[in-house]
Amino acid sequence: MTVNQIVMECLQIALLIAVAPLFVGWVRMLKCWAQSRSTASLFQPYRDLLKLFSKDVILAENASWIFRFTPYLVFGTVILSGAVVPMLTTKLPLSPSADVIVLVGLFAIARFFTALAGMDIGTAFGGMGSSREMMVASLAEPAMLMAIFTVSLVNQSTSLSHIAEVMYSGHAVLKPSLAFAFIAFILITLAETGRIPVDNPSTHLELTMLHEAMILEYSGRHLALIEWAGMMKLFLFMALGSALFVPWGIARSDSLLMGLMAGVLLLLKVGASGVVLVLIETGLAKMRLFRLTEFLGSAFLMATLGMLSFFILE
Amino acid sequence: MDLQTAAQINSFLAAFVLLTAFGMLVQKRIYSLIHLFAWQGLLLSINTAIVGYVASKHHLYISSILTLSLKVFLLPYILHVLIVRLRIRREVETLVNIPMLMLIGLALVIFSYHLMAPVSELSKLITRSTLAVALATVMIGLLMMITRKHAVTQIIGFLAMENGLFFAATSATYGMPLVVELGVALDVLIAAFIFGIFFFHIHTTFDSLDVDQMARLKEGD
Numbered sequence A: 001m002t003v004n005q006i007v008m009e010c011l012q013i014a015l016l017i018a019v020a021p022l023f024v025g026w027v028r029m030l031k032c033w034a035q036s037r038s039t040a041s042l043f044q045p046y047r048d049l050l051k052l053f054s055k056d057v058i059l060a061e062n063a064s065w066i067f068r069f070t071p072y073l074v075f076g077t078v079i080l081s082g083a084v085v086p087m088l089t090t091k092l093p094l095s096p097s098a099d100v101i102v103l104v105g106l107f108a109i110a111r112f113f114t115a116l117a118g119m120d121i122g123t124a125f126g127g128m129g130s131s132r133e134m135m136v137a138s139l140a141e142p143a144m145l146m147a148i149f150t151v152s153l154v155n156q157s158t159s160l161s162h163i164a165e166v167m168y169s170g171h172a173v174l175k176p177s178l179a180f181a182f183i184a185f186i187l188i189t190l191a192e193t194g195r196i197p198v199d200n201p202s203t204h205l206e207l208t209m210l211h212e213a214m215i216l217e218y219s220g221r222h223l224a225l226i227e228w229a230g231m232m233k234l235f236l237f238m239a240l241g242s243a244l245f246v247p248w249g250i251a252r253s254d255s256l257l258m259g260l261m262a263g264v265l266l267l268l269k270v271g272a273s274g275v276v277l278v279l280i281e282t283g284l285a286k287m288r289l290f291r292l293t294e295f296l297g298s299a300f301l302m303a304t305l306g307m308l309s310f311f312i313l314e
Numbered sequence B: 001m002d003l004q005t006a007a008q009i010n011s012f013l014a015a016f017v018l019l020t021a022f023g024m025l026v027q028k029r030i031y032s033l034i035h036l037f038a039w040q041g042l043l044l045s046i047n048t049a050i051v052g053y054v055a056s057k058h059h060l061y062i063s064s065i066l067t068l069s070l071k072v073f074l075l076p077y078i079l080h081v082l083i084v085r086l087r088i089r090r091e092v093e094t095l096v097n098i099p100m101l102m103l104i105g106l107a108l109v110i111f112s113y114h115l116m117a118p119v120s121e122l123s124k125l126i127t128r129s130t131l132a133v134a135l136a137t138v139m140i141g142l143l144m145m146i147t148r149k150h151a152v153t154q155i156i157g158f159l160a161m162e163n164g165l166f167f168a169a170t171s172a173t174y175g176m177p178l179v180v181e182l183g184v185a186l187d188v189l190i191a192a193f194i195f196g197i198f199f200f201h202i203h204t205t206f207d208s209l210d211v212d213q214m215a216r217l218k219e220g221d
Helices: A004-033 A044-053 A065-084 A100-120 A123-153 A160-169 A176-192 A219-246 A256-283 A291-311 B003-026 B029-052 B059-084 B098-122 B127-148 B149-175 B178-206 B211-215
Strands: none
Touching: A004 A044, A004 A065, A004 A219, A004 A256, A004 B003, A044 A065, A065 A100, A065 A176, A065 A219, A100 A160, A100 A219, A123 A160, A123 A176, A123 A219, A123 A291, A160 A219, A160 B059, A176 A219, A176 A291, A176 B003, A291 B098, A291 B127, B003 B029, B003 B127, B003 B149, B029 B059, B029 B149, B059 B149, B059 B178, B098 B127, B127 B149, B149 B178, B149 B211, B178 B211
8 A cells, every 4th residue: 555545545535515505506507507597606515514614503402313313324324435446547456355335335324223223213204205215225135236237247247447457448349248138227316316217315305305304304514414415425425436437547557647537537427417407307207106117117127137248138 | 243142142141130030029119120121122122133133033022022012111111000990009019038039049040051052052053052041041930930929920921930930931042933923922912901900900800919819719718
C-alpha cells in the first residue's frame, strides 16, 4: 500500500461526498428542462442540505436509540461502499476487503435500519413506508445479486476492482450475458435508488410514498444526513454501473494524474447516465405498488437470462 | 467477417430472439405483441443471412429474404388488418400471475438447455450453441398458446413456435433444403389466411374471440 493509494482512496470518498448533491441538482435541472419548467440552480441541493443542518432536531418523545443512530449509520455505510467501488482507480487499498456481495449487504444494512427507524416512532406512515420498502427490497435484492453473479461469472471474480480490470482488457465486450445483466442493473438501479417507475423522489403525497414515508419523522441534521446519503447512493449506483459495465477511463495504476483524468471521465459518464435516467423518468409514470412485482420480476428474469446465456451461448 | 465474430453475433441475436420470446409471453397489449413478433422475425432474418454468409450457403439468403418479407411485413400486416376489421384494437388481455409465467419460462429454458447439451456436443457448426435457445423459443411459444385465452394471441404464439423451429433448423443444420423452406413459408402464409377466416366466423358466432366461450355447448343460457 503506497501513499498514493491512500491519497486516491481519500480523494475518491471526498469526490463522492462533494459531487453527489451536484449530480442530484443536475438530474433535477434536466428533468425541469424535459418538462419545460424553469429550473432551480444547479447548487440548490447544497443549499437545502445547509438549511437542514442549521435547523434544530425535533425528536419524538418515544424515539429510541435506533431512531437517533440510523442517520449516522446510513451515511456511514454509503461512504464505506463508496470506498470499495472503483471510481478513480482499481488499486484501492480498501477494495480487497469487500467484494460486490458485501456491497449489496451494506446497502441491505442501511435499508434494514431505515425500516426499523420508520417503525420506531410508531406512526402509521412510518410503518407503511417500512413495509413497502421491505417488499421492494425483497424483490430487488435477488435480482441485484443475480445480475452481479452474471457479471462475476463472465469476469471470474466477485471483486469489483478485478471485474473492472478484466472488462478493461476487453476480453468480455460483446457478450449477450453482459447485455442482459446491464438491462437488469438499470431496472434495479431505478428500484434501489427510488426513482420513478418504482418510487417518486419528489412526492409529497403520503399515499404514494415509499422511501419518503419512512423518513417522514426526521428533521434537522438527521434528515440532512439521510438525504445526503440518498444522493450519494444515487451517484454510487451510477459509478457502480460504470465500474461494472463501462470501466474505460478508470486508472489502473496509482498515479495521481491518471486518477484525475479518471475523475473527469467519471463525471462525464455519470452526467450522461443522468440524461438516461431523466429520459426514463419522463417517459414513464409511477407504477401501482402491486405491479412492482412484474417490474422487478422482469429485472430478475433479465439477470437470470444473462446467467443462462452465459452457460448456453458462451 | 471471421468465424469468431460471426459466432458472437449469432449468439447475440439468439439471446435477443429469446428476449423477444419472453416479451411476447408476458405482453398484454395485442399491438405490442405484433410488434414484438415482427422484431423476432427481423432478428431471425438477419441471423439467417449471417449464417448463410459465413457458411457460404447461398440458398440461405433466399430464406432470409423470405423471412423478412413474410414474418416482418406480411404476417404482421395481415394480423393488423384482422385486428382493425374485428374491432379488437384496444383489447387488453388479462394474464394471470406474470412473475409465475416468467419463472415457468425460465424453467423451460433450463430444461431445453439440458435436453440440447448432448446434441450440441455432436455438432461442429459454429451455431451449435444456439440450438438450446431455439428449442426454448419453441417451448415458450407453446406455453404462450396454453396460457392465452384470446384466439389472435394464440395464433401469434403458434407463429412464434414456427419462428423457433426455423431458428433451430438454421442453427442445427445451416437451414433446411430450399424446397422445404419454400413449402413451410407457403404453409404459414396459407395458415394465416385460414386463421383469418376462422376468426371472422368465431367472431360472428360468439361475438368475441375469447376461446373460453367455445367451451359452452348451449346457445345463450
